[in-house]
Amino acid sequence: MLQNGITYITINNVRHWCQVAGAEHRTTPIVVVHGGPGGNHYVFERTIGPKLEAFATIIYYEQRGCGRSDAPKNEEDYSIAILVDDLEKLREALQIPKFHLLGYSFGGQLSLEYTLAYPNRVDTLLLQAPSSGDYEHTYHIQLAGFEKVAPKEIKQQIQHVQQLPISLKEKYDMVWQIVDVETVDRLLFHDEKYAKHNRSLWEESGLTNTGLMAKALFQSSPSIPLKERTSQIAAPSLFLVGKHDRNTGMEMTKELAGNMPNAALALFEHSAHFPDIEEREIYAMTIKEFLL
Numbered sequence: 095m096l097q098n099g100i101t102y103i104t105i106n107n108v109r110h111w112c113q114v115a116g117a118e119h120r121t122t123p124i125v126v127v128h129g130g131p132g133g134n135h136y137v138f139e140r141t142i143g144p145k146l147e148a149f150a151t152i153i154y155y156e157q158r159g160c161g162r163s164d165a166p167k168n169e170e171d172y173s174i175a176i177l178v179d180d181l182e183k184l185r186e187a188l189q190i191p192k193f194h195l196l197g198y199s200f201g202g203q204l205s206l207e208y209t210l211a212y213p214n215r216v217d218t219l220l221l222q223a224p225s226s227g228d229y230e231h232t233y234h235i236q237l238a239g240f241e242k243v244a245p246k247e248i249k250q251q252i253q254h255v256q257q258l259p260i261s262l263k264e265k266y267d268m269v270w271q272i273v274d275v276e277t278v279d280r281l282l283f284h285d286e287k288y289a290k291h292n293r294s295l296w297e298e299s300g301l302t303n304t305g306l307m308a309k310a311l312f313q314s315s316p317s318i319p320l321k322e323r324t325s326q327i328a329a330p331s332l333f334l335v336g337k338h339d340r341n342t343g344m345e346m347t348k349e350l351a352g353n354m355p356n357a358a359l360a361l362f363e364h365s366a367h368f369p370d371i372e373e374r375e376i377y378a379m380t381i382k383e384f385l386l
Contacts, residue, residue: 134161239340
């Protein structure tokens with residue numbers, strides 16, 4: 095039986111940070127799968143987390159090399175297959191027959207990959223602005239997003255980079271070197287006050303993204319795009335996306351949802367990439383109503 099609190103579970107020779115909350119509800123647990131790649135749950139725990147814990151059993155865990163979990167000895171020991179197996183080993187260690195998966199951003203992609211590998215273990219999928227594993231698509235979405243929200247001087251630099259005779263990945267990397275903190279915040283958030291709160295929590299956490307997971311994953315994309323495989327997923331699924339999402343893009347969320355036979359879409363009018371932060375009350379109620 096699950097008990098509230100923080101624990102560390104060794105999975106595939108890597109110690110993973112894990113926290114259970116809301117165990118008193120005795121509901122089928124919601125396992126929250128964070129984004130990044132290479133992110134953590136610190137902000138989620140302190141924003142939308144308590145609202146979900148009020149009605150459901152929530153399990154937070156941080157992926158290998160992320161947040162408060164240990165890193166693998168080999169800096170390249172990251173892949174979708176390994177991360178999927180880590181999640182399955184976590185389920186086994188916690189002795190959970192089935193769970194709901196709530197994956198946000200990259201965590202949505204990982205949740206979809208897990209469900210394809212272990213369809214009988216997933217009760218419901220809750221997918222917030224999931225990435226698709228199609229990195230070129232992501233580069234296009236973010237470059238267009240930056241060009242839209244950047245102030246004039248930075249926008250001109252972005253437009254110049256876009257005209258250079260270099261690869262899309264090189265353009266993407268160059269633009270991320272050009273943009274400042276305020277422009278990144280405008281990409282990720284619709285309302286500036288939530289961007290500032292998010293950034294203050296990042297700083298408070300003291301946690302950093304090493305970039306090692308992202309580097310390894312970007313070099314080993316699945317041979318068959320995720321969007322071409324999701325039609326195999328029969329689990330009831332709820333996609334949640336902000337109307338102003340410029341990070342993974344509202345259209346990709348709609349495309350992924352449209353491929354799946356039992357998927358619903360919740361659109362948040364006043365949010366960008368993080369409706370869990372910008373519209374907490376309606377976000378929590380939407381999930382609660384979907385699970386009931």
